[in-house]
Amino acid sequence: MRKKTLIFTAIFGIIFLAVLLVSAGIFKSAMAQKEEGHEEAAASAKKETGLTEVDQVETFVGKEKYYIVKGTDKHDTVMYVWVPADKKAKILSKKANEGITEQKAAKIIQDEGLVSKQKEVHLAREDNVLLWEVTYLDKEGQYSLSYVDFSSGKILKNITP
Structure with missing residues (x-):
């Protein structure tokens, strides 16, 4: 009986370890894809705009894929740069003070009475329209988006x- 328990424990341990290693590999691969293109986008943003320092790069996928680069110029002015994954499309940039803040975008949606619980706010872009994407749970508990x-x-x- 003791020998069977030991064999069962050893087999279970090997299977558990294998599943853990495979899961870690999948997670690592997924995270690498999420950040794929960030360095190139940051370099393009610096080259095409007045950015001197890059603070953050995020990926937005809507109709098309964009990288949103947040950084500062030589005057320490905060800027946002929307870099398209498609090299033929135009890079757009704005100073942060030329638009509304993340908090203001969230408040606009909250004031509409749509939000039960706010999740995230990110910069986005559709064609040449620069946006804030606000994700939240609505009053019925459904995951929703507002641009x-x-x-x-x-x-x-x-x-x-």
Whole structure:
């Protein structure tokens, strides 16, 4: 009986270790894909705009894929640069003070009475329209998105499944 328990424990331990290693490999691969293109986007942003320092790079995938680079110029002015993954598309940049803040975008959606629980706010872009993407749970508990115009603060689109 004791020998069977030892064999069972050894087999279970080997299977558990194998699953753990495979899961770690999948996670590492997924995270590498998430950050793929960030260094190139940061370099493009510096080359094409007045950025001297890059603080953050995020990936946004909507109709097309964009990298949003946050950094500062030589005057320490905070800037956002939307770098398209498609090299043929145009890079757009704005000083942070030329648009509404992340907090203001979230408040605009909150004031509409749509939000039960706010999740995240990220910069986004559709064609040449610069946006804030606000994700939240609506009053029915459904995961929802709203797009707020970066410059005007106008809600352009609400998406609820």
